Structures are given as C-alpha cells and as structure tokens.
Amino acid sequence: MKRAKDWMPGLLLTAPSLIALAVFVYGFIGWNFRISLTDWKALSPDFNFIGLKNYRDLLIDERFKIDIKNSLVFTIVFMIACLLLGLLLAILLDQKMKFEGLFRSVYLLPMAISFIVTGVVWRWLMNPATDDRISGLNLLFTKVGLDGLVNQWHLTPNWGMAGIALPAVWQMAGYTMALFLAGIRSIPEELREAARVDGASEFRIYRHVILPQLRPIALSAVVILGHISLKVFDLIIAIAGKQLALDVPAIYMWQTSFDAYNFGKGATLATYILFSVAIVIIPYLIFTMRQERRS
Amino acid sequence: MKISRVLLYPALIFFLIFFLLPVYVVLVTSLKPLGDISLETMWSLPKAFDFVNYSLAWEKLGPSVINSFQLVIPASVIAAFLGSMNGFVLAKWKFPGADIVFPVILFGMFIPYQSILIPLVTTMRELGIYGGIPGLILVHVIYGLPIMTLIFRNYYASVPTELIEAARVDGAGMLGTYFRVVLPISIPAFIVAIIWEFTSIWNDFLFAVVLTGPSSWPVTVALNNIAGSQIVQWNVQMAGALIASLPTVLVYIILGRYFLRGLMSGALKG
Numbered sequence: 435m436k437r438a439k440d441w442m443p444g445l446l447l448t449a450p451s452l453i454a455l456a457v458f459v460y461g462f463i464g465w466n467f468r469i470s471l472t473d474w475k476a477l478s479p480d481f482n483f484i485g486l487k488n489y490r491d492l493l494i495d496e497r498f499k500i501d502i503k504n505s506l507v508f509t510i511v512f513m514i515a516c517l518l519l520g521l522l523l524a525i526l527l528d529q530k531m532k533f534e535g536l537f538r539s540v541y542l543l544p545m546a547i548s549f550i551v552t553g554v555v556w557r558w559l560m561n562p563a564t565d566d567r568i569s570g571l572n573l574l575f576t577k578v579g580l581d582g583l584v585n586q587w588h589l590t591p592n593w594g595m596a597g598i599a600l601p602a603v604w605q606m607a608g609y610t611m612a613l614f615l616a617g618i619r620s621i622p623e624e625l626r627e628a629a630r631v632d633g634a635s636e637f638r639i640y641r642h643v644i645l646p647q648l649r650p651i652a653l654s655a656v657v658i659l660g661h662i663s664l665k666v667f668d669l670i671i672a673i674a675g676k677q678l679a680l681d682v683p684a685i686y687m688w689q690t691s692f693d694a695y696n697f698g699k700g701a702t703l704a705t706y707i708l709f710s711v712a713i714v715i716i717p718y719l720i721f722t723m724r725q726e727r728r729s
Numbered sequence: 730m731k732i733s734r735v736l737l738y739p740a741l742i743f744f745l746i747f748f749l750l751p752v753y754v755v756l757v758t759s760l761k762p763l764g765d766i767s768l769e770t771m772w773s774l775p776k777a778f779d780f781v782n783y784s785l786a787w788e789k790l791g792p793s794v795i796n797s798f799q800l801v802i803p804a805s806v807i808a809a810f811l812g813s814m815n816g817f818v819l820a821k822w823k824f825p826g827a828d829i830v831f832p833v834i835l836f837g838m839f840i841p842y843q844s845i846l847i848p849l850v851t852t853m854r855e856l857g858i859y860g861g862i863p864g865l866i867l868v869h870v871i872y873g874l875p876i877m878t879l880i881f882r883n884y885y886a887s888v889p890t891e892l893i894e895a896a897r898v899d900g901a902g903m904l905g906t907y908f909r910v911v912l913p914i915s916i917p918a919f920i921v922a923i924i925w926e927f928t929s930i931w932n933d934f935l936f937a938v939v940l941t942g943p944s945s946w947p948v949t950v951a952l953n954n955i956a957g958s959q960i961v962q963w964n965v966q967m968a969g970a971l972i973a974s975l976p977t978v979l980v981y982i983i984l985g986r987y988f989l990r991g992l993m994s995g996a997l998k999g
Contacts, residue, residue: 443902444824444827445824447907448819450811451811451815451874451878454874458837458845462844463840463844466846466847479851526741527741531734539982540745541745541748543752546928546974547978548933549932550932551949551973553953554952555754555755556751558966568768569771570771573768604747604751612993654996668935671934671953691847692939704841707841711839719836
C-alpha cells in the first residue's frame, strides 16, 4: 500500500480536470435529466415537475417516430457502406504497390474536413433538379451515359436518409480503412506465409486468416461509426437545413430547445440521444479497459 | 499470388476519383468568373481563372476565420497541456482508484453534446460568458480533456517506469519529474494532441452555433449561413468551403502521420 504522501500530489494535479469533468459531464447529464422531468417552456426558469410525462408524450409523438426511423435508416446504410468500403480499401492498399502513400492520403483526406464543408459541397453535387435544370452528379451521370443512375438523392421519398449517408460515407470510409489497414498490418507475415505454403489461395488467406483476426477492429469501427451516426447533426443541417423528411433526434432536440425554448421536451430528447449512445459506448469502454488490464 | 495488377490499379484510381470528385468541383466552380455559372458547364474546367469569388467569400467569412483562429489556438494548447498532466498522473503517478477514474473520464468524449447543452447554456449565461469566444474556449478545453488525457496516457504508458523511478530516487517530486523528465520527451504526443484538437475544434459546429453570436461566429457557422441563403452564388459558396477547410487540410497534408495517430487513439487503440 502506497502512502498518501506519494499519491496525493497526483490527485491534486488532476483535480481541476476531474472536477470540471464531474460537473460538466456527469453533473450536467443529471441536471439535464432533472429538466426533462419539468414543463419548463420559457427563457426564464419557471417550471413545475411533471414526472415522466415528457417521456410518455415522446412515445406517441409523430415527429419522434419519423426521427427514429430516419436515424435507423441512416445508421444502417452508413455503417454497412463504411465497413464494406473501408475493408475493401484496406485490402487494396495492402497489395504493396507504387504510390500507396498517395492513395491512402487521398482516401483519408475527408477526415480533415468538417461535416459543414462536406455538406455544403455535397448539397451542390446532390442537386435533385432534373431536365434543363439538371446539375451536380446527375448531370455528370447523363454526360457519361449513366442516365440510369440519375436520382433524387436526399429528396428521394422515404429513402432520403440513404442519400444523406452518401456524403457521410465519403467522409468516414477512409477512417474505417485506416482502422482495418492498421489491423491487417499488425498480423504477423508468418501467418500468411504458413497458409501460402499449405497452398491456400490469396482469397482463402483473406477469408480464413486475415478476416478472423480483424474482429476486434471491426468491433471498434462499429462502435465508433455507430455513435457518430446516432449523433449526426451538422451534416444534415448543411445539406438540407431543417426539413421534416430528413429530421433526426439531434435536430429535433436543437429546434425544440433553442428555437422554441421548450426546454423540458428538449431535455427529454437529449436524454434519449444520450441513452442510445450510452448503450453502445459503455459496454465498449468496459470491454476495452478489461482487455488493456489483461495485456 | 496477389490481386491482379490489371484490376488493382483501376480500382485504386476509381476510388481516388470518388474521393477527389468534390475537391475537383470545389476548385473549378470557385475559379470560374461569376457570370460563368451555367449548370451545363459545371463539370468543365474554367476558361479563365478568376479569383473574384475568393475575395467575395473572404468578405463574408474573413472575420469568422479570425474568430476560429482566436478560438482554436488557445483552446488546443490549453487542452493539450492539461491532458498531458492528467495522462502523466494516470499512467505513472497513480492515485488509488486511478484505473477506475480513467474510463469514467473517457465516457465524456463519446457523449452526444445535446445531452449537456441546456445546462451548459444556462450555466454560461449565469457566469456571463455566454455568446463570446472566451466561453467557447472554456467549453472546448473541458470537453477536449478526455481525448487529450487518453492520447497522453497511452503515450506515457510506453515510457519506461525506470526513468520515473530514477528521477524519484534523485529526490525529484512529482512536478519536478513531470517538468524535467516527462515534458521534454512529450513533443511527439503534443503534436498528435494539438493537431487532433485543432482539427476537431476548427470543424465543430454544434457548440459554435449554440454558444456564439454573429460577431464571434467561427467559420463553420458563418459558412453554413451563407450556404443556407439563396442569394449567395455557388461559385462563392465553393470558394468559402475551400477557405473554411484550408487550415485543417494544410495541417493534414504537412503532418498527416501525426493526424493518423490521433485518429487511431480516438478509437481507443494505443
């Protein structure tokens, strides 16, 4: 057992950060939950406690139903596309070729750019106008003879969120690639050599030697991409502004709280978003810390 | 046997085009003269280069670019420095329970900030720091602490404990050990941490849009506003998009290696 004299300075040095995080993360989460139990609807803090009424109301809220559906469509399309494209790019880059660094840098470039810039540019690319107003990617498709690909993008009825997922994939696929590539590179070359000596084809080596080893990386990628997609906000704002067809809980929360000053309901939406992220993140944190302790 | 080169290079180049297509559109659109915006020619190269869009975009975004720098530089340096001290303690000068405190800190980097936004705005109004850059600096420093602590803790975990012990035996206290032994070998971690923080604060929109007013808007908010308006031409919007992303893209091009390391630690992999 170490003496307090030894460890106390460490605790003191980190104390300001720990206190700040205790207040600004955990204190505020608790405070937000408390607000969600009220009918606070004005700038001035004038409210009554109404128990879980806001939560019950949300369950029958039509806009919230749309948001959940939108959020799910976006998450599924975004995650599957990022994982598949990321894995494919990682395997391509693993082939030891010329200009590998150049390809990798370009694929990863969007990570340096904000969702706002991505949204502003893709809004121009995904212009849904047709006929003589046709522009953006649709115009490019007609020019290269791929007229069949012309579509409404994020304004496609019912599937608009899949259109929003496209720029999100453009932004995050390179990151997923980097995760997978780091995983592939950490697999000892002897493992592949052994499989090759046994006469396994290159395809079988990927299928049976490399992919199974990438499971922990895939888990990280799923968690990271998943929590990003549950929080998606600025990208949609920059592409489409605030329209119901492309609404998600994060935008609903923002409008309810800061346009309509309905803080009770806004806090309820915020608690929902936190909950949806926490059920993904907390098990991951526990899992990662256990693994670290074992190694 | 490898994937055939005949397939490999076309595939690599196809994706190169996919990732560069928006960059191409930004460049050609922003360099075309204002009159030359017929939709029909949006994919063609400009007949003549014209930088007028950039000066128009700068008129609208210039002040907010300066705001962004005033926000990002102090916030990322302060956050990195605090993260370095926290990381040092949590890796090499542990107090009882430090290993439990660490994941509790890390949770803060994953939370959706909507879940603290109403209390945050209320608190900042009470403290009188709502609506300006200093308040936004404080917010970014605090919510940047988890990732900064993570980056430095992982880095210091690989520093040999003998080095710390030797300083201790020489009679150095904790601060002496930190400043004389640990800090001088921390430069790579500082580069990674500051690049990460620089990029994420520069690119932040949510805190910026909720916590600042027109005179203190960072560039993301200002860009989103000109993009939302119908009166600003596409040429100017694209020039604005380039201006808004230039600082982080330059950092990425020059220091990409360190940028990648930050990305990796964001996924909790050391």
